[in-house]
Amino acid sequence: MEIVIADEADLSIWSIRGRLDTVSAPRLEERLGKWSGKPGSKLIFDLAEMEYVSSAGLRVFLAAAKRMKAIDGKLGLACLRPSVREVFVISGFLSILPSFDTLDAAKEALR
């Protein structure tokens, strides 16, 4: 799993690449813990290159969403692959985490 971060003003785009499983999820959690999300900031997870996610990865996204809500920020998921999307659907997370087909759509919605 690889994390590539791009910041544009108050918007931070985190591209998660590869497999987000029980072994790699703690690295994303740790990285998020160090991230200085200011009140009102916006966070997009670009999942175009995320090949796989298990419950450990879902847990990190849920924690991030709760944190963004606590700081009055906004969170969005973009470009979920079909197999990853299915995991979000089964778990019910797709109905609580806003998701978008394209990165531009996510940016537009969070603006």
Place this chain on the structure above:
Amino acid sequence: MPSKRTTARMESLHELMAFITGQARKSGFSGAGIDRVSLATEEALVNVVRYAYTTAGDVEVIVDGSDPERFTVEVRDWGAAFDPLSVAEPDVTADLDRRGVGGVGVLLIRRVAKEVRYRREHGCNVLTLTFSRSEGDGSTPGLGGRG
């Protein structure tokens, strides 16, 4: 039947999963089919690593790809008796504030495997996961469209 037994610890997870998905590939699984096998077995193995033992213990996986219709993975541990199927399903309609992640792993196992069975046998927990070949064989996007 091919099997692999190791100490139940997180460092062994990738080795066990590589063994299982390798066997699934050998018996004709690819793409979304492999994703389903991978997801259900990861969740099952993680439960053993986290909860089966208070000290250390082993986990064993036994795979059976001989049936043309199905691929079966048996996960065995010798820890405290625990039936994952007894875990209550999470409320997947809860809103963000009330939503936790408890039970999601078992829910994923139930949804992506065609069949899940548990038995306690001579001090051993045996969880049997069966995957159908006909669903999500790689030509179909997603995890097979179940649930």
